[in-house]
Amino acid sequence: xxxxxxxxxxxxxxxxxxxxxxxxxxxxxxxxxxxxxxxxxxxxxxxxxxxxxxxxxxxxxxxxxxxxxxxxxxxxxxxxxxxxxxxxxxxxxxxxxxxxxxxxxxxxxxxxxxxxxxxxxxxxxxxxxxxxxxxxxxxxxxxxxxxxxxxxxxxxxxxxxxxxxxxx
Numbered sequence: 001x002x003x004x005x006x007x008x009x010x011x012x013x014x015x016x017x018x019x020x021x022x023x024x025x026x027x028x029x030x031x032x033x034x035x036x037x038x039x040x041x042x043x044x045x046x047x048x049x050x051x052x053x054x055x056x057x058x059x060x061x062x063x064x065x066x067x068x069x070x071x072x073x074x075x076x077x078x079x080x081x082x083x084x085x086x087x088x089x090x091x092x093x094x095x096x097x098x099x100x101x102x103x104x105x106x107x108x109x110x111x112x113x114x115x116x117x118x119x120x121x122x123x124x125x126x127x128x129x130x131x132x133x134x135x136x137x138x139x140x141x142x143x144x145x146x147x148x149x150x151x152x153x154x155x156x157x158x159x160x161x162x163x164x165x166x167x168x
Contacts, residue, residue, distance in 0.1 A: 021037075
């Protein structure tokens, strides 16, 4: 802290107003002296000037935005035409979406059919392989029976087969 001599002629006077008050308290056993200094500054309007200038700039910007817009409003015909165009574009988009979904479903059906055909072919192949394996692993079946010996032919033992002979 610096101390200035108030009687110094070279001293620059302070900008603020300074009030100095000395309070003396005389109590019976003690003597107390207190110095209070109060600095009073003058009002400063710089903040209000800055706020006013900024507010003016904001108002000018708002007016500029409002008056720089197109002066010609849309007519009812142009508005109706724009709505019709928007509806047509939406319908085209919906149609394309539905066609895409149908194509996706058809592709899913084709894939399912191909999977079913492949599964059926595998089942047929497996059944064929099972029959072949069963045929290879089974032992032959032998059937034994008595067969009667045919009677000798009446004309000396020779059998003659003709196309007109009865075939039993």
